[in-house]
Amino acid sequence: MNSRKLVITQNLERKLMEQITDIIPDWNIIMGKDREIWQDHLHDAEIIAGWKKGMEKDCLGPHSKLKWIQTWSAGVNSLPLDSLEARNIFLTSANGVHAYPISETIFGLMLSLTRKIHTYVRNQQERKWHHSGMKLEMHEKTVGIIGVGTIGKEAAKIAKAFGMKVLGVRHSGEPQPFVDEMYTTNQLDDVLPQCDYVVVTLPLTKDTTRLFGAEQFGLMKSSAFFINIGRGEIVIEKDLIAALQKGQIAGAGLDVFEQEPLPTDSPLWEMDNVIITPHTSGSTQHYDQRVIEDILIPNLKNYLSSNQPAVNLVDFTKGY
Template structure:
């Protein structure tokens, strides 16, 4: 009898491979990043963990055996969602893996802009000793977290260590620990004028596409900083550039962009009030461990028992 097959399109430590083998000792386990490793197995795989360019032609073939796809990323907006849904493929994401590293990046950007670290780094390169009109501090300010999921909750928790007032936005509007006031997306205009920092942690969906444009930036304080670690498509980038140029907002910390890599022609590169990171806010030494141990293995155990994997089960209608 032919063995059931799982393909993992990532490079894993041997310890993680052994953990998986204990759960599925009778399965064929294929592990590797390179297409040459997984391409001949993708069509026969019942489970695939990690989405790669080129997978679609194999796993969505009419003869493909795929039943469950576990992504290695939190966002699923780059996947062929309609095709996956049409084939009734269970989809789970790596949401939650990033709470620690991304919340750290958020605070690095907030503190960097507040305490002018980016300015001082530039001055260091030119050996310039200049005060740079340093005057701001972050303690006891107000932060608005747009999207209070796992990342937003951790960010709110850290904000409390700075004595900050935390405002949040989530679809349900239900209260969350560490968040002082919760709003729904249609109340964004009520939240923005109150914030010294606006932090976007949303996924990219039809509902969040180009959510932040000129109107939203005009509702923010002129002294406010805008942080986006969600997805670039949530922001109308030209409107953001204009808001930064005209002083509608004070500055921005950006990890994601409408087009990536960010074009060398983008004015954002040269702006003194902008800090850019190359979509690395979720990077961490513990990434694979958290995906394997906290998501993939528990979901795999459920799957083997005939249940639908429940951790980070994606709702195709909502897009996350």
């Protein structure tokens, strides 16, 4: 009888692999980043940890044994969700792994824009001693967190250390810790005029695609800063560029873009009031450990006992 098979498309430390092997000692575990290592095992893998582009042909064929995919990312918009749902394949995300590093990036961008750190770095490169109009403070300002999930909750908690008023937007509108006022997505336009900082932490779904455009930027304060660490397609980029050029908003901290890498001819590169990071806000030395210990292993134990993972199980109707 053939053993059950788990494919992991990452290079894991020995101690992490040992934790997995202890749970499924009789399984065949294929592990490695190189496609050549796991390509021939996709058709009979029961579980895949780490979805890669191009897997559809082998994983979703009529004779596939695939029952569960654990992603290595929080976002699942790049996966063939309709096909997975049609085949009743479980999908679990890495949501939660990024809460600490991304919330740190959010506040790094907010503080840098507020206290002109990015400007002073440029001045330093030119050996220029210049005040550069420094005057803003972040304490006791209002931040709107658009998407109060795991990352949004951590950001809200940090905001309270700065004495900030926190407005939250979430599909359900349910109250959340450290959030002073909660709103539904339909109330977004009511929230934007109140904010000194607008922070987007949303996943990309049919409902969030192109959620921010000219109308939304027009509702924001001219002194407000816009931070996006969600997905680039949530924002109509040309409208954001226009808002920055016209002074409709004060500046932006951007980790994600409609096209990645960001084209070299994008006006965003040259803007003094914009900070760009290359989709790295979730990067951390603890990434693999958190995916394995906080998500995959608890899910694997639950899968073995009840045939269904439970942590971060994606609702296909919502897209996250």
